[in-house]
Amino acid sequence: MSYCCGASTIGFIGSYRQQSVMVHQVPLLYCPVCHDVQVHPAVKEEFELVVDYAKEDRVREVTLRETITPEMIEEWKEYGISFQEDADFxxxxxxxxxxxxxxxxxxxxxxxxxxxxxxxxxxxxxxxxxxxxxxxxxxxx
CATH class of the missing domain: 1.10.287 (Helix Hairpins)
Structure with a gap:
């Protein structure tokens, strides 16, 4: 289970800006208490590589994953995190x-x-x- 400020975090797919690059379709962790957002540990290295390549190519927006499969979400859930799969929070x-x-x-x-x-x-x-x-x-x- 992933925690932040004492609360368990919630997983979701969203967009995240690192430095000057906006990355879409990123598995993220959100703390419902302090509102901290961070990249899911399962894709952290991949995310950082995508950002590095985008900066080298001077691209401002990229997509981490073109498609998110149910298998990927199940894998991310293995971290013991509640995962928001629809708009109902x-x-x-x-x-x-x-x-x-x-x-x-x-x-x-x-x-x-x-x-x-x-x-x-x-x-x-x-x-x-x-x-x-x-x-x-x-x-x-």
Missing amino acids: EPILREQIDHSLDLLRVSKILNDKEWGEELKKRLKALTTQLKKLEEQKEESR
Whole structure:
């Protein structure tokens, strides 16, 4: 499982700019709490090579993968990361909240107050995002 600031990251396919090069169709990891985005470790080397070649050729936009197959997504999921395969972010946020609640229960059993406080901050951030998402869905109806 990949973590950032105490929250498990979410995988998705998107665009990512490194230096002056915009790379499309990149497997990325997103932290729903601090909003950090990074290239998935499974393609990090390939991504860096593509960026280096693009810089040498003075190309500003490239595509990492022309096609993303279900097999690739399954391989990326092996890192233990929730992977967003469609536009609906709500199930993943709910999964993150459930996971955080489970960990909060463990922190109480272990009487680890510091960890419990960190988990409460994570839950607050995740819940805020979920509420915003639900409000956006209501407005679009």
